[in-house]
Amino acid sequence: MSNVEITLLGLVVVSLGLAAWALKYGLKERRRRKGRPLFDGDALPEVNPKDVDNIFAESDTGTALTAEAIVIGEQGSQASTTIDEVWVLAALAKKSKTIFEFGTCTGRTTYLLARNAPDDARIGTITLTPDTMDTYRAESDDPDNARWTQIAKEESTFTSFHYSGTPVEGKVEQFFGDSKEFDETPWADTCDLVFIDGSHAYSYVKSDTKKAISMTKKGGLVFWHDYSPPCVGVWKYLNELGKTHPIKHIKGTRLAVLRVS
Numbered sequence: 001m002s003n004v005e006i007t008l009l010g011l012v013v014v015s016l017g018l019a020a021w022a023l024k025y026g027l028k029e030r031r032r033r034k035g036r037p038l039f040d041g042d043a044l045p046e047v048n049p050k051d052v053d054n055i056f057a058e059s060d061t062g063t064a065l066t067a068e069a070i071v072i073g074e075q076g077s078q079a080s081t082t083i084d085e086v087w088v089l090a091a092l093a094k095k096s097k098t099i100f101e102f103g104t105c106t107g108r109t110t111y112l113l114a115r116n117a118p119d120d121a122r123i124g125t126i127t128l129t130p131d132t133m134d135t136y137r138a139e140s141d142d143p144d145n146a147r148w149t150q151i152a153k154e155e156s157t158f159t160s161f162h163y164s165g166t167p168v169e170g171k172v173e174q175f176f177g178d179s180k181e182f183d184e185t186p187w188a189d190t191c192d193l194v195f196i197d198g199s200h201a202y203s204y205v206k207s208d209t210k211k212a213i214s215m216t217k218k219g220g221l222v223f224w225h226d227y228s229p230p231c232v233g234v235w236k237y238l239n240e241l242g243k244t245h246p247i248k249h250i251k252g253t254r255l256a257v258l259r260v261s
């Protein structure tokens with residue numbers, strides 16, 4: 001083998017070594033960032049709960065008691081919010097008279113919103129059920145359409161909910177049917193808090209968001225669940241909307257939030 005060939009071979013070996021190292025580093029970094037893409041310049045800015053509302057202010061000993069709330073764990077509950085996520089919503093519910101939730105599922109979050117909200121609060125929530133599932137209509141160009149239709153179906157099996165038969169049931173107004181068909185106009189400018197957690201297909205996130213913003217009064221909050229790259233409809237739509245609206249991602253959660261102005 002000539003000197004030139006040996007040099008070339010050496011260069012190839014070094015290049016392959018560098019490429020393998022870069023790949024390994026990239027995969028490790030992606031894992032560390034919990035599945036987020038390496039280059040996600042479009043992602044929403046991250047904030048802490050205390051940057052969203054002053055009830056989450058921190059004292060020397062940690063989160064102030066203004067943010068205490070009644071919560072239960074998510075174990076055994078389908079498609080649910082984590083303890084941290086439900087705590088943020090439950091704490092804000094304490095000062096929310098009108099609340100709406102897109103996507104009831106087991107009604108765990110509905111129950112906790114109702115349990116923490118004032119006595120005269122009104123909590124609307126909409127869900128699909130096996131009987132109403134055939135009204136679901138995703139757009140054919142929704143990314144990963146079949147998968148999200150299947151997930152919506154699997155999460156639409158409940159007709160009795162966490163709040164059913166409890167003392168807070170009277171605060172809850174349950175709607176059954178497809179959220180694209182839901183007439184939001186009677187709720188216009190009334191909500192202190194809206195939680196969007198229905199279908200995660202892009203066209204539904206977009207439609208639910210448009211309704212939610214019009215239902216929320218000035219100064220009220222709109223939250224989205226499942227702001228994470230695997231939930232492509234939520235991730236893509238919110239990153240787009242974030243270019244024109246000051247939407248923030250709450251650190252350590254899959255919640256995104258917008259204060260309506």
Ligand SMILES: C[S@@+](CC[C@H](N)C(=O)[O-])C[C@H]1O[C@@H](n2cnc3c(N)ncnc32)[C@H](O)[C@@H]1O
Nearest residue numbers: 079103104105109127128156178179197198199
């Ligand atoms: C992720 S689960 C909601 C979890 C719930 N918010 C919680 O925190 O426990 C999704 C819910 O959205 C509902 N859903 C899915 N597609 C819908 C649609 N097109 N219209 C209304 N509800 C829908 C499902 O029936 C299910 O109740």
